[in-house]
Amino acid sequence: MDENIDLPALEKLRGFLASAQLPDDGRLPPERELAQSLDIGRAVLRKALATLQAEGVVWRHVGKGTFTGERPIDTVADINAMVQRTNPFEVMGARIAFEPEVARCAALNATGAQVAEIRNCMLKAQQAPTWRQYEQWDNKLHRTIGEASQNSLLLGLLDTLNAVRRAVTWGRLRDTPVRPPADHHSFAEHIEIVQAIGDRDAAGAYEAMRRHLRSVESHMRNRG
């Protein structure tokens, strides 16, 4: 902490914070304006603000303003940052960590209509005439399982994960045959997942999804 702090100014600022009616986002008036209304210089105010920032009472950001409370972690537009930071194996690891839990929640919470939709997606994926359409139905299958968890936040996180996955694997379809072979490993795995969800078997759904993604991971490694 800076020892040159002006204590009367700091007390004025604390008094302001204790009594001010601030907007919902906790934004303080601009420094120039606040200095004037507290009848102190801006440089003095800035020192007092720096003290309060070090205590976690306020946070400041160039161009945005000064706000009460702790600085939020910056997550807006973080998808691009995530994409830059990660790689296909991390994406697989995150899926293996996350999606079995989503399947578990789906087994506990899915409506009958959602179970039927999950089955439909699985069948459509098996019957898909091209890899592109197989991927579309595969994506829809996984997302419908996320919807069936009945937890909008889990679904939001799953969508974030899939957005990163697609960005990381962009262009990956170029060198594949026309459609998946009839013995494509995911088909049997999908059947097990969907069966467990339909049976309301949470642990079974968790294990089946985990086996599926481990299998996807090892195929990815062999193709590496």
Add this chain to the structure above:
Amino acid sequence: MDENIDLPALEKLRGFLASAQLPDDGRLPPERELAQSLDIGRAVLRKALATLQAEGVVWRHVGKGTFTGERPIDTVADINAMVQRTNPFEVMGARIAFEPEVARCAALNATGAQVAEIRNCMLKAQQAPTWRQYEQWDNKLHRTIGEASQNSLLLGLLDTLNAVRRAVTWGRLRDTPVRPPADHHSFAEHIEIVQAIGDRDAAGAYEAMRRHLRSVESHMRNRG
């Protein structure tokens, strides 16, 4: 599919897509410009584009443009939308689904320095003189566990989850006593989590984190 499709125009468009040098985001020229350069009408082009969009070859968005490939799910992690849609119980459910898996990965992957930092956060949380500082160290403990997973995507998802959590629980500290009581339930639970991570016990870390969050959940219910 629309049966009024103009096949020569569709072939012209496919030919364009096969040979064009497009920017990295796969953006096509604006419709008016593309219609001119292909020497077809804009309405005809729009029909051809609609056909390709139905096949998943391109996607279009008012005001943005036309792009190759499938329509991405909203790629900006829209934290505000998640916050509006969810509630504290969903947040708890998502944490219970997600954070034990993060603890499992941390037990397998943490460096020695990270284990030491995790311990430090735990001790600092126990010694915190105010609830505000306890929360700061608690947040840091959970985030350090996320870092220790050595998976930047898992960490990104955890940050997203915590950003939503903070927004949903905004202002929750107002009516609490000065500091956590010495027998605050989380203290013993933190010890178990940190012990399991330090012991490299993945299943133990998973179970300890799950018990901790279930305990937080039931305290939340009783307080509700």
Add this chain to the structure above:
DNA sequence: TGTAAAAACCAATTGCATATTGGGTTGGGT
């Protein structure tokens, strides 16, 4: 001469008007 305050400058961000883009309709021509 040293210090504090005021003024000026810089980088990051916001707000707003205008331009652009896809979506669609209308009228005229073949």
Add this chain to the structure above:
DNA sequence: ACCCAACCCAATATGCAATTGGTTTTTACA
């Protein structure tokens, strides 16, 4: 009946001036 050109609308992007925090320079005073 269909296509084309022109036009309109809603969503989005772009560019620029204003705003905001961060810092340096200048000025005034003791």
